[in-house]
Amino acid sequence: MTIRHGCFFSYAHGQHAYMSKFKNDLVEALKCYLEPHFDNENELFVDSEQLGGGDDLDQKIARAMCESACMIVIYTPKYEAHAYTRREFAAMQLIEGERKQWYPLPSHLIIPVIMTRHPDGLPPQISGPGMYVDFSRYTLASGDLKTNPEFLPDIEKIVLRIAEHYHYLKRCTPPGHDCGRFVMPEIPPEWRAHPPPHFPR
Numbered sequence: 001m002t003i004r005h006g007c008f009f010s011y012a013h014g015q016h017a018y019m020s021k022f023k024n025d026l027v028e029a030l031k032c033y034l035e036p037h038f039d040n041e042n043e044l045f046v047d048s049e050q051l052g053g054g055d056d057l058d059q060k061i062a063r064a065m066c067e068s069a070c071m072i073v074i075y076t077p078k079y080e081a082h083a084y085t086r087r088e089f090a091a092m093q094l095i096e097g098e099r100k101q102w103y104p105l106p107s108h109l110i111i112p113v114i115m116t117r118h119p120d121g122l123p124p125q126i127s128g129p130g131m132y133v134d135f136s137r138y139t140l141a142s143g144d145l146k147t148n149p150e151f152l153p154d155i156e157k158i159v160l161r162i163a164e165h166y167h168y169l170k171r172c173t174p175p176g177h178d179c180g181r182f183v184m185p186e187i188p189p190e191w192r193a194h195p196p197p198h199f200p201r
Contacts, residue, residue, distance in 0.1 A: 002179075003169055004067040005045040006034050007111075007162050010088040011074035012081075022115055022138055023074060029146035029155050030072070030162075037163040044072075058184045065091055066179035069166040070109040072158070075126050076116040083187045089125065090188045103172035106164050107131060113158070123191040133158060 009027065014020050027046055034043040045064045065071065071092045079085050089110065096109040108130035114122070117136050126132060133154045138145075145151050 002067060003041055003069060003166065003173075005042045005064060006038055006069050006166055007044050008065050008068035008071040008088075008092070009044050009046045009074075010071055010079075010085055010092075012076060012078040012085050014078075018140060019076070019078075019115075021140060022135070025138075025142075025145040026072075026074070026113065026135075029144075029151075030159065032146045033155060033159045034162060037159070037166065041166075061088065062091065062182050062184045063179050066095060066182040069169050070111060070162055073110055073112045073126070075112045075114050075122070075132070077118045080118070080123055080125075080191045086191065087184060087187050090185045091182075094185060095182070099169070102174060103168050106168065107161055109165065111158055111161060120192070125191055131157070131161065 007030070009023075011023055012019075014023075027044060031043040045068055047061070065088070071088075073079065073085075073089065092110050096105065099105065099109070110130070112126045112132035114126070114132055114134045114136050115138065121127075122132075135151065135154065138151070142148060142151070145155065
């Protein structure tokens with residue numbers, strides 16, 4: 001197995017400035033601070049930058065996830081509503097289960113970054129495992145994340161966690177491991193049980 005990416009970026013696409021700017025700002029900040037930790041690998045795999053129109057989406061995504069040290073989730077209510085992003089989440093959970101057999105994981109492979117909270121609170125998939133980082137105070141007026149002192153401590157926590165997984169993976173991946181064999185799982189169920197509709201009598 002060759003490590004090609006420090007981190008796989010999983011997020012729900014947005015059409016307007018708020019979601020797009022946050023994603024782009026976070027990508028730029030992480031690339032900036034991750035670069036010194038890696039050899040020749042890409043800092044991040046971001047589908048909008050690295051997928052072409054003719055790609056077999058499932059195959060390319062599956063391989064990129066397997067060849068990444070860990071995964072960033074930009075959590076919004078929209079993220080859990082989309083079947084494909086829940087599928088990416090489930091795929092990285094499978095990869096984590098495999099890697100637990102190779103080395104003692106220093107933390108979970110999935111790093112949730114909270115952009116917008118759900119009115120009913122965070123689902124346990126996001127709030128339960130490991131560390132999440134809360135960026136819900138971010139607005140279009142926040143400026144550049146990589147130079148904003150309010151957010152830099154959280155950026156540093158994310159970077160150090162990715163770097164730790166990267167170095168473990170470099171040392172401990174079994175010889176001959178083939179990421180071409182990894183396939184995406186089926187679409188998992190929704191994360192929240194929906195109560196039946198209440199009809200007035």
